[in-house]
Amino acid sequence: MGLSEDLEQVAMQENALQLPRLDMQVAWELGSSLRTMAKERGMSVVIDVRRFGQQLFYVALEGTTPDNAEWVRRKSNLVARLHRSSYAIGLSLKIKNETLLEKYGLPIADYVAHGGSFPLAVAGTGVVGSVTVSGLPQREDHELVVEALCAALNRDYSAFRLRAE
Numbered sequence: 001m002g003l004s005e006d007l008e009q010v011a012m013q014e015n016a017l018q019l020p021r022l023d024m025q026v027a028w029e030l031g032s033s034l035r036t037m038a039k040e041r042g043m044s045v046v047i048d049v050r051r052f053g054q055q056l057f058y059v060a061l062e063g064t065t066p067d068n069a070e071w072v073r074r075k076s077n078l079v080a081r082l083h084r085s086s087y088a089i090g091l092s093l094k095i096k097n098e099t100l101l102e103k104y105g106l107p108i109a110d111y112v113a114h115g116g117s118f119p120l121a122v123a124g125t126g127v128v129g130s131v132t133v134s135g136l137p138q139r140e141d142h143e144l145v146v147e148a149l150c151a152a153l154n155r156d157y158s159a160f161r162l163r164a165e
Contacts, residue, residue, distance in 0.1 A: 003091050006162055010088040010142075013160050017149045018121040022051055022128050026152075030131060031057030034148045038133075045135035045144070048072045049120075051128055052080045064135055071134040075117035077110055079130040086132075087115030087142040116141030118149065 019026060027049040034047045044063025049056050060069065075086040082089060082104070090113035093103060100106040100113050115138030120129040131149070133141045143162060150157040 003095050006139075007088060007091045007095070009160075009162055010085055010091070013146055013149075014085060014088065014119060014121070017118075017146065017153060017155065017160070018123045019153070020123055022120050022122055024056060027051075027056030027129075030148060030152050031059065033151055034131070034133065034144065035059050035061070037144065037148060043136060043144075045133050045141070046072050048076060048130075048132045050076060050130055050132075051120075052130075056129075061135075068134040071112065071114065071116070072132045074108075074110060074112040075114060075134065076130045076132045078106070078113060079117045079119050079127075079132075081106065081111065083119050083127040085115070085119060085142065086113055086117040087138060089113045090115060090138070114138045114141075116145065118142070118145045 031047055031049045038045045038061055044061055046060045046064050046068040048058050078086050078089060093099060093113050100111050116134050117130050117132035119127040120131055121127045131145050133144050146160055147157050150160055
């Protein structure tokens with residue numbers, strides 16, 4: 001599947017995967033679900049769920065490094081700034097052969113357009129936070145988040161997953 005097809009699918013994911021609310025319990029359940037999925041699959045990842053300005057869930061699994069936490073920070077900063085998934089922004093930039101600095105004036109020390117951070121939108125309200133994974137290739141980071149959101153919302157993941165590359 002090409003970049004444009006991924007970008008279209010991600011836009012559909014962002015529009016459809018909205019939470020009824022984002023509170024401490026929802027963040028705990030989503031983060032815990034991601035942790036369970038990652039542990040069962042032997043994945044070394046950092047997981048972060050936040051309302052903008054407040055970290056609600058964080059875990060670093062065995063095999064991660066402080067650099068993974070830094071990737072989470074930079075990815076979630078991008079979602080907070082642009083209210084799109086970090087993967088979608090990265091795909092858009094790649095298609096247009098642009099950088100974050102050129103397009104938005106965003107320094108790479110604080111922002112990264114690398115998949116794994118997904119906007120948490122509350123139905124009727126808009127984007128209020130993000131869920132971020134770091135430690136896998138960027139497309140896999142993104143897909144793990146989408147799979148967990150589908151589970152949390154009782155949605156069929158097969159209808160939302162990115163198609164095989």
